[in-house]
Amino acid sequence: SSGINAEWPLRPGKGSLQIITSPEYPENYPDNIDMCMSVISAGAGEQVQLVFKEFALQSGYPCPRKCNGQRNCLPYDYVEIKDGDSASAPLLGRYSGDTSPGTITSQNGALYVKFYSNGDTRAAGFTATFEAIEQ
Numbered sequence: 093s094s095g096i097n098a099e100w101p102l103r104p105g106k107g108s109l110q111i112i113t114s115p116e117y118p119e120n121y122p123d124n125i126d127m128c129m130s131v132i133s134a135g136a137g138e139q140v141q142l143v144f145k146e147f148a149l150q151s152g153y154p155c156p157r158k159c160n161g162q163r164n165c166l167p168y169d170y171v172e173i174k175d176g177d178s179a180s181a182p183l184l185g186r187y188s189g190d191t192s193p194g195t196i197t198s199q200n201g202a203l204y205v206k207f208y209s210n211g212d213t214r215a216a217g218f219t220a221t222f223e224a225i226e227q
Contacts, residue, residue: 108224112142114171114207114217121169121209121217129206131177132198134224140198141225142173142205148216150209151189168212174204197225 114121115128134140150169167188173196174181181204187193196203203222 109221110223111219111221112205113219117217117219119216120214121207123209123211123214125207125209128208129179129204131202131204132222133177133202134198136201137227138201138224139227140201140203140222142196142203142220142222144192144194144196144218144220146216147171147187147192147218148190149188149218150213150215169209169215170207171218172204172206172208174206175199175202176204177202178204179206201227 112130112132115125116122132140132142149171150167152168167186170186170188171193172186173184173193175184175198176182181200181202184196184203185193207217
């Protein structure tokens with residue numbers, strides 16, 4: 093499967109930790125992952141809390157020639173997290189390298205999580221727990 097590894101559906105219960113990982117974790121993730129996303133949704137009056145435990149992705153950006161100063165120049169490999177249930181939700185952050193995003197809490201009861209890897213270097217990836225918490 094090309095999706096992020098997690099138990100489905102991604103509807104955490106209050107006080108019930110679940111796990112989400114990059115593909116093939118704890119082995120290195122594969123190259124060329126582009127359509128790898130999950131939506132984690134909480135119930136009414138709840139938020140989603142996502143806590144990264146391990147985080148190791150290829151860091152850096154394509155050579156400046158390829159980016160050409162564009163604002164949308166993306167890292168080689170990254171995890172993107174949005175505050176909502178779709179790709180058009182507000183961006184909370186885009187993370188790469190080995191600096192963990194730490195704890196991320198939704199404002200709107202859902203988090204959209206996307207993982208991307210290019211065809212260059214592979215790394216261990218990530219593992220995180222998530223749960224529903226009271227708003």
